[in-house]
Amino acid sequence: MKNYEEVVGIDVSKKTIDVKCHLAGKHHVFSNEYKGYLSMFKWVRKTTKGVQLFYCFENTGNYSLKLASYLTLKEVPYVEESPITIKRSSGLVREKSDKIDASMIARYAWLYREELEPSKLKDIAFQEMGRLLGLRDQLVRNRAGLIGTFKETQQLLKSSSKYVGCVLLKRSTDYLAKQIKAIEARLQELILENESYSKNFSLLQSMKGIGFVLACQLIYHTQIFSRFKTWRQFSSYCGLAPYEYSSGTSIHRRKKCHYLGDRKMKSLLSMASISAIQHDQELRLYYKSKVAEGKPKMIALNNVRNKLLARAFDVVKRGTPYVLLKQYAA
Numbered sequence: 001m002k003n004y005e006e007v008v009g010i011d012v013s014k015k016t017i018d019v020k021c022h023l024a025g026k027h028h029v030f031s032n033e034y035k036g037y038l039s040m041f042k043w044v045r046k047t048t049k050g051v052q053l054f055y056c057f058e059n060t061g062n063y064s065l066k067l068a069s070y071l072t073l074k075e076v077p078y079v080e081e082s083p084i085t086i087k088r089s090s091g092l093v094r095e096k097s098d099k100i101d102a103s104m105i106a107r108y109a110w111l112y113r114e115e116l117e118p119s120k121l122k123d124i125a126f127q128e129m130g131r132l133l134g135l136r137d138q139l140v141r142n143r144a145g146l147i148g149t150f151k152e153t154q155q156l157l158k159s160s161s162k163y164v165g166c167v168l169l170k171r172s173t174d175y176l177a178k179q180i181k182a183i184e185a186r187l188q189e190l191i192l193e194n195e196s197y198s199k200n201f202s203l204l205q206s207m208k209g210i211g212f213v214l215a216c217q218l219i220y221h222t223q224i225f226s227r228f229k230t231w232r233q234f235s236s237y238c239g240l241a242p243y244e245y246s247s248g249t250s251i252h253r254r255k256k257c258h259y260l261g262d263r264k265m266k267s268l269l270s271m272a273s274i275s276a277i278q279h280d281q282e283l284r285l286y287y288k289s290k291v292a293e294g295k296p297k298m299i300a301l302n303n304v305r306n307k308l309l310a311r312a313f314d315v316v317k318r319g320t321p322y323v324l325l326k327q328y329a330a
């Protein structure tokens with residue numbers, strides 16, 4: 001975002017947006033709706049006297065989606081940044097308020113304006129995929145909780161089939177299972193409707209260990225493999241890449257993964273790796289060789305997770321399905 005003379009930082013909440021013009025030093029609050037956006041534009045033009053500027057705000061899910069959609073519609077340049085990136089770049093902050101947050105966002109955007117790239121609104125199908133994946137995760141967690149309660153109740157009662165609580169729990173879990181299947185059916189429709197989604201989905205499922213849910217999640221989180229240039233960058237995003245930890249001559253700890261990462265992707269890749277070790281001869285031998293070298297089993301499993309990611313990025317880049325070479329060995 002070079003050659004801009006001003007930046008407007010916006011702290012987005014459910015009902016309001018706090019707007020701060022960085023160099024002008026002015027702050028104002030507007031409603032987080034269409035009328036509020038119109039008022040914001042008028043106030044910004046008056047405050048900044050028509051200089052070239054861009055907007056910056058945090059990605060807060062549905063709250064910031066309305067603002068991003070409006071700015072895209074008006075062809076106004078903006079940057080939608082990760083909240084933790086802005087927080088970590090702000091140093092020690094003792095006070096918390098929407099006004100202070102807007103100032104932090106504006107300051108961050110101004111300091112890093114030469115490195116920031118303009119954001120683009122995801123297409124409607126991509127947004128729906130994200131919402132459906134999030135809803136599916138929530139329903140799966142709710143169903144798992146109800147199943148646990150149902151099993152505990154069964155252990156307490158001699159005849160649980162007649163107990164109204166067990167009957168209701170069974171009906172609830174069955175209903176949630178139907179809803180999960182309906183979400184998966186809609187996800188399948190979205191994939192088939194889009195040629196790019198469908199092609200990448202087929203390529204990913206050609207690999208052992210990568211099933212329907214993980215393939216959808218990979219397509220969504222990598223933005224059809226355009227968000228990350230290499231699998232190593234995505235591995236770091238998921239929290240799977242080991243980093244060095246040393247200082248001077250006395251501190252030399254072994255490399256380990258950073259605690260910051262996408263826990264959902266990390267969990268899915270762990271399950272995929274366990275499945276791949278059981279069904280993929282190459283990965284099974286690879287895992288056993290790492291354990292034979294003396295590596296702990298969790299580190300060996302992490303190596304398999306990274307191996308899966310490397311394969312996923314390779315098959316998408318080549319545009320051809322994965323082929324298990326061991327089956328053709330003499």
